[in-house]
Amino acid sequence: MSLATDAADQPTLYKRIRDDIEKRILTGEWPPGHRIPFEHELVARYGCSRMTVNKALSELAQADLIERRRRAGSFVRRPQHQSAVLKIADIRAEITALGRAYGYELIHRRQRTATAADRDRLGVQKAGKVVAITCRHSADKVPFAIEDRLIDLSSVPDAATADFSREPPGSWLLHHVPWTEAEHTISAIVADERTADALAITVGAPCLVIDRYTWRSARTITAVRLLYPGDSHRLVARFKGG
CATH class of the missing domain: 1.10.10.10 (Winged helix-like DNA-binding domain superfamily/Winged helix DNA-binding domain)
Structure with a gap:
């Protein structure tokens, strides 16, 4: 031509x-x-x-x-995802609502006596038992988020026998454990080698971080850190004036 x-x-x-x-x-x-x-x-x-x-x-x-x-x-480009900041969302339901195929992988699960770091993270004084979980959520086989969670077994004893290889811990908690108070902390980090490998991104890429804590009648239920690829996720909150 x-x-x-x-x-x-x-x-x-x-x-x-x-x-x-x-x-x-x-x-x-x-x-x-x-x-x-x-x-x-x-x-x-x-x-x-x-x-x-x-x-x-x-x-x-x-x-x-x-x-x-x-x-x-x-x-x-990876699709942009929106999450509500002021509610506890079920990641599985969130991905399904986007019309994408949900995938879940349990990377690590361990039940142990709470370490000093665990107690500090949960805000508890006594060295009780905890379940520590790391898992990966994906959408259309693309990593969507990495979840690092601690569950306080003194507040949620049934978590000791829950099968988190089949059901995501966040989904299980939302359906089995009522909560009365929650807190979100939102921040950003750059991916280290381990995070980059888990999320299939490059080392040094930005990541959105949500640290969430939930309580029931002043008793800690769980503390979770969610890591998202920074270029494919955003947080949206809409407010109305009084």
């Missing part, structure tokens, strides 16, 4: 390229994190100029369907 022909057909051709890539993304053929063919590969595939390809990719980036990384190429 000549440059003159490409220039004449550019308005239609760049739209065709954009629509083709958009269709592959929206149908799931190219899932979140998938690398889009490099510009020179798209030039060869569609028989057009690099300018035409660049315009199509720019529009897809503006629509938040792809992200362009210098020297690395273009990748399908």
Whole structure:
């Protein structure tokens, strides 16, 4: 194809390229994190100029369907997720509500006498028993959040025999243990090697952190830290004036 022909057909051709890539993304053929063919590969595939390809990719980036990384190429963007700050959400229900397939993996579960660090985290004085749990939640097989949780067995004795290999601890607690008070602390960190590996992100990438504590009649039920990839999750709260 000549440059003159490409220039004449550019308005239609760049739209065709954009629509083709958009269709592959929206149908799931190219899932979140998938690398889009490099510009020179798209030039060869569609028989057009690099300018035409660049315009199509720019529009897809503006629509938040792809992200362009210098020297690395273009990748399908992970969907933005919204969480309510002022309520305790069930991550499984949250992912399902987004129309995505929920996945769960129990990474670690241990029952032990509370350490000094455990007591400090739970805000308790006595060295009772706790269940320590680390698990991963995913959406469409993409890591969504890492959960690090302590459950105080003096407040929730049934947690000692609950099968957290099948049911996420957050879901189990919401359905079995009533709470009267909760607190959220929201912060941000950069991913260390362990976190980056668990969330399938790069070391040093930003992570959203939610530390949550729940009580029942002044007795601690659980303390949990949730880690989310910072580029694919946001918190939204809407308020009404009195």
